[in-house]
Amino acid sequence: MKEEDLRIGCFKFSKPLPETDASYAFATLWPWIDVNSVGTLVLKELRDRFNAMEIARLSRPGTFFDFTRYRPTIHIQEDGIKEMIIPNTTIYYAKRHGDKDLVLIRMLxxxxxxxxxIDSVLKVFKALNVKTYTLLxxxxDAVPHTRPLLVSGYNMGENIKDTLLKNLGILPIIYRGNSSIVNMVTKNAAESNIRVNVFIVSIPQYVILDEDYIGKMRLMEILNILYNIPVDKQDFEKALEQKNIIDERLEKAQEFKMLLPQLESxxxxxxxxxxxEDENVIDTEMDEILWKSIDKDIGKA
Structure with missing residues (x-):
């Protein structure tokens, strides 16, 4: 491959462009929708499980990112700077035999x-023949940790079956307000005949973790149903351990004991x-409970 062929949009490829008839793209967006690193954990799971290799990253990330907000990471020893990691958007690729290849992108x-x-991401999708784009x-949210985590989402594109989300137990997203400009990747992908899925898991607003395996498990369950991607049994154990720790800590919080029944209701x-089948209507009682829950400062687990 010639040197000039190694750039697509603003991405520089460190590997030859993979040859594929069709691929699935999975992405998360940090920090907008990566509470407790759930999306990051899912992408890492996919990278490790399918031996995905990094194939591209932005050639000049400073064109897009403010490094006073996304701080570089430095490694210093006695003889000086050993390593400096610059925040970037990286793309991984996994070749799968007998199934669609995977494109994995953790977008900043x-x-x-x-x-x-946005244009650069979409150009990469086109070059890698992405047929389905799933944002995770x-x-x-004002939800209790004592119930199965809710997942909200939507899908876009031609020939989309309205029953898909209902069969998966996905709540519709009805929203009008501030958002991330990166949602244009989703919109433009659908307009480019790429099937789009968006799945957002609701995390209890009082659960603050570096790595949330309960949330990860919920998204992996959906990927297992849709794409037959196995769920790691060790994640079940980690999720159960985290839930037990949350239960133990919150058992001592009297204010939370009063709030929990409202969240459950x-x-x-x-x-x-x-x-x-009345997803668009929230009755007065439910609306009142939700706003009371959101307004309370109940600490963290």
């Missing part, structure tokens, strides 16, 4: 030149609204 939200960033993430109402 750009502070500038966002249109150029997590956000805080609001959760149960949301589930009933799905069963009634």
């Amino acid at each position: 939200e750009p502070h500038m030149n966002a249109e150029l960033y 993430g997590s956000m805080y 609001a959760y149960d109402m949301r589930i009933r609204s799905i069963i009634r």
Whole structure:
């Protein structure tokens, strides 16, 4: 491959461009929808499980990122600087025999030149024949840790079956307000005949963890159903251990004991609204419970 062929958009490829008829792309967006590093954990799982290799990264990340906000990481020893890691958006690729190849991208939200960033990601998708793009993430929500984690989402593209999300137990996202410009990747991908899935797991607003295996497990369950990707049994054990720790810590919080029934009631109402196929309507009682829950400062687990 010629040197000039090693750049697509603003991405520089360190490996020859893989030859593929079709691939699935999985992405997360940090920090906008990566609460407790859930999306990052899922992508790492996919990288490790399928031996994905890094094939590209932005050639000049400073074109897009403010390094006073995304700080570089430095390694200093007695004889000086040994290593300096610059924040970047990297792309990994996994070749799978008998199934679609995987494109994995952990996107950092750009502070500038966002249109150029978005165009570059979409050019890579086109070059790698991406047919399905799945955005994975997590956000805080007024939900209890004592119930199965809710996942909200939507899909876009031609020939999309409306029953898919319902069959997976996915709540619809009904929202109007501030967002990330990187959502244009999702919108433009769908307009380019790429099937789009978005799955966001709701994390209890009082659970603050460096690595949330309960949230990871919830997203991996969906990927297992859709793409037959195995779930690591060790993650079950880590998720159970985390839940036990959360239970133990919150057992001592009296204010939380008073709030928990309200969170559980609001959760149960949301589930009933799905069963009634009335997802767009939140009754007055549920709305009141949700706002009371969100307004309370209940600390963290």
